[in-house]
Amino acid sequence: MFPKRFVLKRLLLLVPVLIGVATLVFSILHLSPGDPALTIAGERASQEFVERIRADLGLNDPIWVQYIDFLGNVAQFDFGESYVINRNTSVREVLADTLPVTLELALYGQLFGILFGIPLGVLSAVKQDTITDHATRVGALTGISVPIFWSGPLLILLFAQVLGILPTSGRISSTYNVAAIRVTGMVTIDTLIAGDWEMFRSAVRHMLLPSLVIGVYSMALISRMMRSSMLEVVRQDYMRTARAKGQGAKITVLKHGFRNALIPVVTIIGIQFGGLLGGAVLTETVFAIGGIGTLLVEAIEVGDYPIVQGTVLTFAFLFTLVNLVVDVTYSYLDPRIQQ
Amino acid sequence: MSSRDTNVSRRKFLGAAGGAAVTVGLAGCSGNGDSDGSDGSDGSDGSDGSDGSDGSDGSDGGDETSLLRYGRGSHSPTLDFQNSTSGEVAKVTEQIYDTLINFEPGESTLTDGLASDYSLDGQTASLTLKEGVTFHNGEEFTAQDFVATYRRFVDSEYEYYAGDDYVSAYGPFTLGSWIDEIQVDGDYELTIQLTQTYAPFLRNLAMFAAAVHSEAAIEEYGTDLSENAVGTGPFELDTLDDSNEQVRLAAYDDYWGEGPNVDEVVFVTVGENSTRAQSLGSGELDIIDGLGAQSSQQVDGYDNAELVRTEGINIGYMAFNIAAVEEFQDRRVRQAISHAINTEAIVNEIYSGFATEASQPLPPNVLGHNDDLDPYEYDPEQAQSLLEEAGYGDGFSFELATFQNPRGYNPSPIQTAETVASNLGEIGIDVEINQQSFSPYLEYTAQGRHDACFLGWYTDNADPDNFAYVLLHPQVEESELTEGEDWVSFDAEGYNTSNRSAWANREYMDLVEEAQQTTDESDRVDLYNDAMEVAHDEAPWVYMDYAEELRGVANRVSGFQIAAISGPYLNLVSLE
Numbered sequence: 037m038f039p040k041r042f043v044l045k046r047l048l049l050l051v052p053v054l055i056g057v058a059t060l061v062f063s064i065l066h067l068s069p070g071d072p073a074l075t076i077a078g079e080r081a082s083q084e085f086v087e088r089i090r091a092d093l094g095l096n097d098p099i100w101v102q103y104i105d106f107l108g109n110v111a112q113f114d115f116g117e118s119y120v121i122n123r124n125t126s127v128r129e130v131l132a133d134t135l136p137v138t139l140e141l142a143l144y145g146q147l148f149g150i151l152f153g154i155p156l157g158v159l160s161a162v163k164q165d166t167i168t169d170h171a172t173r174v175g176a177l178t179g180i181s182v183p184i185f186w187s188g189p190l191l192i193l194l195f196a197q198v199l200g201i202l203p204t205s206g207r208i209s210s211t212y213n214v215a216a217i218r219v220t221g222m223v224t225i226d227t228l229i230a231g232d233w234e235m236f237r238s239a240v241r242h243m244l245l246p247s248l249v250i251g252v253y254s255m256a257l258i259s260r261m262m263r264s265s266m267l268e269v270v271r272q273d274y275m276r277t278a279r280a281k282g283q284g285a286k287i288t289v290l291k292h293g294f295r296n297a298l299i300p301v302v303t304i305i306g307i308q309f310g311g312l313l314g315g316a317v318l319t320e321t322v323f324a325i326g327g328i329g330t331l332l333v334e335a336i337e338v339g340d341y342p343i344v345q346g347t348v349l350t351f352a353f354l355f356t357l358v359n360l361v362v363d364v365t366y367s368y369l370d371p372r373i374q375q
Numbered sequence: 376m377s378s379r380d381t382n383v384s385r386r387k388f389l390g391a392a393g394g395a396a397v398t399v400g401l402a403g404c405s406g407n408g409d410s411d412g413s414d415g416s417d418g419s420d421g422s423d424g425s426d427g428s429d430g431s432d433g434s435d436g437g438d439e440t441s442l443l444r445y446g447r448g449s450h451s452p453t454l455d456f457q458n459s460t461s462g463e464v465a466k467v468t469e470q471i472y473d474t475l476i477n478f479e480p481g482e483s484t485l486t487d488g489l490a491s492d493y494s495l496d497g498q499t500a501s502l503t504l505k506e507g508v509t510f511h512n513g514e515e516f517t518a519q520d521f522v523a524t525y526r527r528f529v530d531s532e533y534e535y536y537a538g539d540d541y542v543s544a545y546g547p548f549t550l551g552s553w554i555d556e557i558q559v560d561g562d563y564e565l566t567i568q569l570t571q572t573y574a575p576f577l578r579n580l581a582m583f584a585a586a587v588h589s590e591a592a593i594e595e596y597g598t599d600l601s602e603n604a605v606g607t608g609p610f611e612l613d614t615l616d617d618s619n620e621q622v623r624l625a626a627y628d629d630y631w632g633e634g635p636n637v638d639e640v641v642f643v644t645v646g647e648n649s650t651r652a653q654s655l656g657s658g659e660l661d662i663i664d665g666l667g668a669q670s671s672q673q674v675d676g677y678d679n680a681e682l683v684r685t686e687g688i689n690i691g692y693m694a695f696n697i698a699a700v701e702e703f704q705d706r707r708v709r710q711a712i713s714h715a716i717n718t719e720a721i722v723n724e725i726y727s728g729f730a731t732e733a734s735q736p737l738p739p740n741v742l743g744h745n746d747d748l749d750p751y752e753y754d755p756e757q758a759q760s761l762l763e764e765a766g767y768g769d770g771f772s773f774e775l776a777t778f779q780n781p782r783g784y785n786p787s788p789i790q791t792a793e794t795v796a797s798n799l800g801e802i803g804i805d806v807e808i809n810q811q812s813f814s815p816y817l818e819y820t821a822q823g824r825h826d827a828c829f830l831g832w833y834t835d836n837a838d839p840d841n842f843a844y845v846l847l848h849p850q851v852e853e854s855e856l857t858e859g860e861d862w863v864s865f866d867a868e869g870y871n872t873s874n875r876s877a878w879a880n881r882e883y884m885d886l887v888e889e890a891q892q893t894t895d896e897s898d899r900v901d902l903y904n905d906a907m908e909v910a911h912d913e914a915p916w917v918y919m920d921y922a923e924e925l926r927g928v929a930n931r932v933s934g935f936q937i938a939a940i941s942g943p944y945l946n947l948v949s950l951e
Binding site for chain 2: 121
C-alpha cells in the first residue's frame with residue numbers, strides 16, 4: 037500500500053521550505069556588496085554601458101518588485117539568465133549540464149558509504165569491544181575528521197603520481213568525446229548505454245578516487261549508526277527468543293537483527309545525501325570535476341546572482357526531496373511512522 | 376489482509392534490499408578487480424594518464440589522430456567573442472577565428488592577418504584583404520564579412536545587431552567608439568574612417584574581440600553563434616561541452632596560414648593549479664597555463680615537461696588616492712612611500728622571482744617604455760628624510776585596500792599588503808589593511824572610497840595608450856581641473872575610474888594625449904618616454920611588478936611559442 041496522503045502532505049510542506057530558502061538567498065545576495073551590472077559589464081565598460089545593463093536587468097526597480105518577480109519566476113523553475121559564467125544562457129540550461137555531474141559523484145559516494153559502512157557497522161556490533169570494533173571506530177573517526185581538501189590531493193599524489201595507476205583529474209580521459217554520446221550526463225551510465233567499454237573503463241577509473249574521498253565520510257557515519265542500532269536490536273526480546281530456540285548466531289544476526297537495525301540507518305543515509313552534495317563542492321574542485329558545486333563557488337566569486345540562486349534552490353530542493361523519499365521509505369518499513 | 380500483505384511485502388523489500396546490497400557489493404568488487412587487472416596488461420590506454428610512466432602513447436589511444444590537450448583554470452561556456460570579455464574565451468576563439476591584423480607570435484608587434492596590407496594615415500585606416508580565404512562553412516571571406524561583424528557588434532540599427540544586453544563592453548571599447556564609417560571598395564578593399572586621430576587603432580583590430588564572423592553565419596544563427604562558431608581560423612569547432620568543461624576543435628584543412636599540425640585540440644578545465652600541474656606531470660595534458668609560483672616549481676621538477684616563461688605585458692601597482700588623503704597630495708610623501716616599500720623583496724620572496732620590479736606604468740616590451748628609469752630603490756632613510764621635508768616626520772595613517780584572491784600581477788595580495796604595512800611602519804606610517812573579495816573590491820575602489828589600493832592591468836592590445844591613457848589619465852573636461860593641483864575628484868563629471876589614483880598631472884596628460892594622436896612611431900616613443908619620466912618622478916602609484924607569463928609544456932610538444940598577448944598559437948604546435 038502506497039502512503040498517498042502522507043506523501044502528498046509532505047510534498048505540500050516542500051512549498052514553504054523552498055519559499056523560505058528562496059527568500060533567504062534573495063536577501064543575502066541583495067544585501068551583499070557588489071553591483072551585478074558592473075560585474076557583467078567588466079572592467080573595460082563605460083559608465084553609460086553599465087547604466088544600460090542595470091536598466092535591462094530591472095535592477096533599478098524597487099526591491100520588492102524585484103522580489104515578487106523573482107518568486108514568480110522561481111515558481112516556474114525559471115532562474116533567469118546567467119550574468120557572467122555563461123552569459124545569455126538560461127540558468128536552467130546551465131544546471132542541466134552540471135547537475136548530473138554532481139549527482140553521479142554523490143551517488144557513487146553514497147554507494148561507497150553504504151557498501152562499506154553497513155558491513156563494518158554490523159561487524160563492530162557483533163564483535164563489540166574487541167580489537168575489530170576499536171579498529172573500525174578509529175577508522176570511522178578518522179574518516180570523519182580528515183578534510184577532503186587534504187585527503188584528495190594526497191590520494192592523487194599516491195595513486196596518480198607515485199603509483200601511476202589512476203588518473204589525476206576529470207571524469208573521463210580527454211581523448212574521448214563524451215558529449216557526443218550524452219544521454220543522462222552521467223559518464224559511467226552514458227558510456228554503458230553507448231556500449232563503449234574502453235570509455236566506460238576510463239570513466240570508472242576516473243570516478244574511483246573522487247567517490248572514495250567523498251564516500252569515506254558517509255561510510256564512517258553509516259557504520260557508526262549501524263553499530264549502535266545493531267547493538268540495540270541485539271538486546272531485543274525476539275533476538276533472545278531466536279537464540280533460545282537454537283538458531284545459529286549468523287542467522288540470528290543477519291535475518292532478525294540486520295533487517296530491523298537497518299531502519300534508522302536509512303534515515304542517516306538520507307540526511308547524509310545533503311552532506312554529500314556539500315562535500316561535492318570540495319571534491320569537484322580538487323579533482324577538477326565541473327559539477328554544480330564548482331559552479332556555485334565560481335558564481336559566488338564572480339557575482340553571477342541568477343546562478344547562485346538557481347544552484348542553492350536546486351540544492352535545497354534536492355535535499356528536501358531526498359528527505360521525503362527517506363521518510364516515505366521509513367514509513368514503509370515501519371508503518372507506525374505514518375500514524 | 377491488507378496489513379498482512381504489507382507485512383509480507385515489507386519483508387520482501389528488506390530481504391531484497393539486503394540481497395541487493397550484497398550483490399552490488401560483489402559486482403563492485405569484481406568490477407574493480409577487472410578494470411585493475413586489464414589496466415595492468417593494457418598499456419594502450421595512456422591517454423587516461425593511467426600510465427604516467429608511459430607518456431609516449433599519450434595521444435594515440437589506439438588510432439592515428441593526434442590530439443593536443445590544453446589545460447587551463449576555467450571553462451569558456453560561450454564562444455561568441457562579441458559576448459564576452461573573458462580571456463578564457465579568447466584562448467579558444469583565437470583558434471577558430473582570425474583578426475584582420477595579428478600580433479607576431481610571442482611579440483607585441485603587428486603582422487598581417489586576414490588583411491595583407493594595412494596602414495593608418497590621420498583618421499583613415501586602409502586595409503587590403505587576402506583573397507581565397509574561406510570560412511569553415513565554405514563561404515569565401517570578403518570585406519562584407521567584416522562589415523557585418525562590426526554592425527552585429529555595435530550598430531543597433533542593423534537587422535542582426537546582437538542586442539544591448541548581449542554584446543560586451545569591448546564593442547564600443549575596441550571599435551564602436553573610434554569608427555565613424557566603413558567604406559567597402561569591391562570585395563577586398565576596406566577604408567575605415569575614424570572619429571578622431573587614434574594611433575592605437577590598428578592594434579585594436581588585432582584584439583580577439585575584433586575577429587571576423589561569417590556574414591552568412593550571422594544571418595543564419597543570429598545570437599546563436601557560440602555553438603555554431605564559424606571562422607576562418609586553423610581549427611573548427613567540434614564540440615562545446617559545458618557538462619565536462621571541455622572544448623574540442625578539429626583541424627581546418629583549408630586554413631590559409633601556417634599549420635595546423637595536429638588533428639584535434641581539446642581545451643580541458645582543471646581549476647586547481649596544483650592538480651593541473653600534476654595532470655601535466657602524469658601525461659594527461661600537453662600544455663597548461665595559469666601557473667602560480669608553487670605550481671611552476673612543481674612543473675620545473677617533472678622529467679616529461681618543462682616550464683616555459685617570458686616577460687609579461689602587464690603591471691601590478693599600489694595606487695595612492697590623491698583626492699582622498701591630504702598627505703598624498705605632496706609628491707614627496709608618495710616618493711617617500713615608494714622608497715620605503717621593499718618591492719625587490721616582494722618580487723623575489725613573495726612572488727618567488729616570477730616577476731620583475733617595475734619602474735613605470737609601461738612594461739618593458741611595450742613601445743615607449745623608458746629604459747633610463749630604474750625602480751625606486753629600497754631606502755628607508757631617504758624615505759624618512761623625504762617625509763620630514765614634507766612635514767610628516769611624525770608619520771600618519773591610511774587604509775590600504777586589497778583584494779584577497781591571487782591575480783597574475785599579484786599572486787599573494789594579503790602577504791604583499793602585510794609587507795607594505797610593515798615596511799611603512801618603519802617610517803612611522805600606520806597602515807590599516809582592508810581586504811575584500813574581487814568583485815566588490817573593484818566597485819569600492821572605482822568609487823574612490825579607498826585611501827590606497829592594489830591593482831594591476833593586463834593589456835588588451837599592447838599599445839602604450841592602453842596603459843598610459845586608460846590607467847592614469849582622468850579623461851575629464853578642462854573645467855573640472857583646479858589650477859595648481861595635480862589631482863581631481865572621483866566625482867568629477869566623466870571621470871575615468873580606471874584611474875584609481877585621481878592623478879591629473881597636466882604635463883603627463885598633454886604628452887599622453889599627443890601620443891594618442893601621433894601615428895609616427897618614433898615620435899610616439901619620444902612622447903611616451905617623456906610621459907614615463909613624469910609618471911616615475913611624480914609617483915601616483917608605487918610601481919610594484921611586471922609579472923612573467925608561465926606555461927607548462929610537455930616534452931612531446933614542439934613549436935609552441937609562448938605569447939604574452941594573443942594566442943596561444945596552437946596552429947604552430949606539433950606533437951612527437
